[in-house]
Amino acid sequence: MNVRRSIGDRLFxxxxxxxxxxxxxxxxxxxxxxxxxxxxxxxxxxxxLVTWYPKDIxxxxxxxxxxxKGLSQAAIVSLERTVLGTIATVLxxxxxxxxxxxxxxxxxxxxxxxxxxxxxxxxxxxxxxIIMMNLHMTNNFLAYILPGIVTPxxxxxxxxxxxxxxxxxxxxxxxxGAGILTLFWRIVLPLIKPIAATIAxxxxxxxWNSFVDTLFLMTDKAYxxxxxxxxxxxxxxxxxxxxxxxxxxxxxxxxxNMQTATSIRTTVAMIVVAPILFVYPFFQRYFVKGIMIGxxxx
Amino acid sequence: xxxxxxxxxxxxxxxxxxxxxYQLFAYAVPFLALVFVFSYLPLYGWLYAxxxxxxxxxxxxxxxxxxxxxxxxxxxxxxxxxxxRVMRNTMAMSMLGLLTSIFPVIFAVMLMEIRSARFKKxxxxxxxxxxxxxxxxxxxxxxxxxxxDMGVVNKVMIELGFQDHGINYLASDNxxxxxxxxxxxxxxxxxxxxxxIAAIASIDQELYDxxxxxxxxxxxxxxxxxxxxxxxxYFVLLLxxxxxxxxxxxxxxxxxQNPMNKDHIEVxxxxxxxxxxxxxxxxxxxxxxxxxSIVSIALLFFANRMSKWVRGESII
Numbered sequence: 001m002n003v004r005r006s007i008g009d010r011l012f013x014x015x016x017x018x019x020x021x022x023x024x025x026x027x028x029x030x031x032x033x034x035x036x037x038x039x040x041x042x043x044x045x046x047x048x049l050v051t052w053y054p055k056d057i058x059x060x061x062x063x064x065x066x067x068x069k070g071l072s073q074a075a076i077v078s079l080e081r082t083v084l085g086t087i088a089t090v091l092x093x094x095x096x097x098x099x100x101x102x103x104x105x106x107x108x109x110x111x112x113x114x115x116x117x118x119x120x121x122x123x124x125x126x127x128x129x130i131i132m133m134n135l136h137m138t139n140n141f142l143a144y145i146l147p148g149i150v151t152p153x154x155x156x157x158x159x160x161x162x163x164x165x166x167x168x169x170x171x172x173x174x175x176x177g178a179g180i181l182t183l184f185w186r187i188v189l190p191l192i193k194p195i196a197a198t199i200a201x202x203x204x205x206x207x208w209n210s211f212v213d214t215l216f217l218m219t220d221k222a223y224x225x226x227x228x229x230x231x232x233x234x235x236x237x238x239x240x241x242x243x244x245x246x247x248x249x250x251x252x253x254x255x256x257n258m259q260t261a262t263s264i265r266t267t268v269a270m271i272v273v274a275p276i277l278f279v280y281p282f283f284q285r286y287f288v289k290g291i292m293i294g295x296x297x298x
Numbered sequence: 299x300x301x302x303x304x305x306x307x308x309x310x311x312x313x314x315x316x317x318x319x320y321q322l323f324a325y326a327v328p329f330l331a332l333v334f335v336f337s338y339l340p341l342y343g344w345l346y347a348x349x350x351x352x353x354x355x356x357x358x359x360x361x362x363x364x365x366x367x368x369x370x371x372x373x374x375x376x377x378x379x380x381x382x383r384v385m386r387n388t389m390a391m392s393m394l395g396l397l398t399s400i401f402p403v404i405f406a407v408m409l410m411e412i413r414s415a416r417f418k419k420x421x422x423x424x425x426x427x428x429x430x431x432x433x434x435x436x437x438x439x440x441x442x443x444x445x446x447d448m449g450v451v452n453k454v455m456i457e458l459g460f461q462d463h464g465i466n467y468l469a470s471d472n473x474x475x476x477x478x479x480x481x482x483x484x485x486x487x488x489x490x491x492x493x494x495i496a497a498i499a500s501i502d503q504e505l506y507d508x509x510x511x512x513x514x515x516x517x518x519x520x521x522x523x524x525x526x527x528x529x530x531x532y533f534v535l536l537l538x539x540x541x542x543x544x545x546x547x548x549x550x551x552x553x554x555q556n557p558m559n560k561d562h563i564e565v566x567x568x569x570x571x572x573x574x575x576x577x578x579x580x581x582x583x584x585x586x587x588x589x590x591s592i593v594s595i596a597l598l599f600f601a602n603r604m605s606k607w608v609r610g611e612s613i614i
């Protein structure tokens with residue numbers, strides 16, 4: 001009896017381990033596959049001969065791809081919206097969340113609901129698009145920043161967090177005559193750092209990954225983001241061919257490493273995912289923390 | 299949302315600036331204005347559903363058609379057929395989503411059965427990663443892995459003898475729903491499990507000890523303690539996915555769509571996009587958009603009512 005159970009147990013453990021090893025590999029391999037394509041011999045890569053390890057390692061693809069004009073422009077837009085958008089979202093949502101902890105605020109509970117309710121309804125994408133168009137938010141960089149400044153969910157998180165720390169800290173500053181802005185900047189903001197960091201990470205990943213807003217609102221290449229450009233490269237072989245022709249003229253390199261559709265696509269994809277891959281290991285615990293506090297209701 | 303409580307003694311000292319109720323409100327005004335502009339003002343766009351709007355004209359220069367677009371959903375056979383097709387896809391994706399929503403629970407329960415803490419952490423770190431990449435990137439990865447000329451999938455399948463030539467998986471309409479649900483499972487499984495892993499960690503350890511003393515084996519512990527311990531969390535998430543039943547989102551289906559699989563991939567959100575921004579039929583798209591918003595609010599209230607009824611607590 002005892003022995004039999006331990007055999008069943010062991011089988012279960014082995015099966016279980018195997019499943020997790022396989023699924024983890026399934027999550028890692030695609031990124032690895034993408035990466036080895038970008039640093040392998042382009043000719044071999046485009047013929048599907050690079051599968052498990054890189055062959056004839058070189059880094060020309062990165063050098064070449066960064067020369068594509070639209071791409072560096074898109075990288076700048078992506079960086080700008082990530083940095084500015086994150087700062088604006090964290091400060092805006094934190095300040096509003098902070099104001100909502102002030103019981104004296106006129107109409108506080110009404111306005112709090114006014115903000116929170118927007119999590120649960122939206123007018124629909126076409127009405128939203130029409131209004132954005134009327135507000136001249138098409139081909140306008142502000143469309144990346146303004147809509148995210150007040151994110152109801154973050155407002156809830158901040159409000160709940162501030163309410164959980166002793167009020168005495170704020171009160172003493174108020175007695176000393178600090179105004180709302182000083183109070184927020186000097187006292188509250190340093191206190192809410194842990195939650196602000198979590199929000200910043202989520203906001204930054206959201207900004208970097210955002211695709212639909214560019215799809216709807218931007219027709220001018222000057223506002224294309226990396227995500228959007230990557231999507232275009234995946235689908236438009238014509239524009240890729242033009243890029244390839246121009247790059248072939250400009251350099252005299254090994255024929256095997258000439259830019260191919262595959263090399264451009266994989267390299268751009270790698271550039272798009274790299275920031276996430278770099279940042280992720282360091283901030284994984286923030287991500288996990290984020291979902292934990294997210295499960296606490298406001 | 300709590301009622302205004304009587305103020306503590308100490309706060310009587312606050313006077314000069316912060317005592318001003320309206321000043322506090324004034325600070326909030328710019329932010330409230332942003333919320334109004336980006337979340338409430340689009341409701342004004344619903345008006346377009348009652349006009350025969352053409353891009354480039356002012357709304358009021360175009361013809362007022364009343365409920366024409368709403369009626370056409372049922373009276374115009376072509377449009378009825380289209381909407382039915384799109385609803386079928388939407389329902390199929392949501393049903394599959396509901397069915398697969400149990401996977402993260404199983405994932406968490408099984409992961410907790412592994413003793414090595416380091417292995418658990420390793421698995422968790424790497425399986426949550428796909429959640430943080432965009433759908434465009436998922437598509438790029440799919441494109442590489444499944445490409446006919448270079449993709450590893452075709453290569454391996456041919457080598458193993460399952461197929462004798464390369465197949466363009468992404469451009470075919472075979473099992474489109476299944477493929478979509480597999481991609482969203484790949485992307486979301488590890489991340490979805492985190493909540494349940496946390497819930498397991500919060501189960502009282504004494505329950506396990508007591509059961510072990512009573513002679514319960516591993517599977518009995520799982521079935522009688524871990525699984526019931528997870529059910530409240532699962533139930534809340536299930537209700538939320540019911541509330542989102544017709545909101546499949548746009549991004550995943552947009553990036554994976556092509557002329558081949560359009561029949562099965564076009565969910566409601568994608569359809570609205572395609573008729574509105576690709577077909578420029580703004581008024582009809584707005585009408586469909588509007589109906590969708592109303593139905594999803596109704597679903598939300600229904601899920602909330604269910605939650606109050608079963609758990610005695612609301613989800614919103």
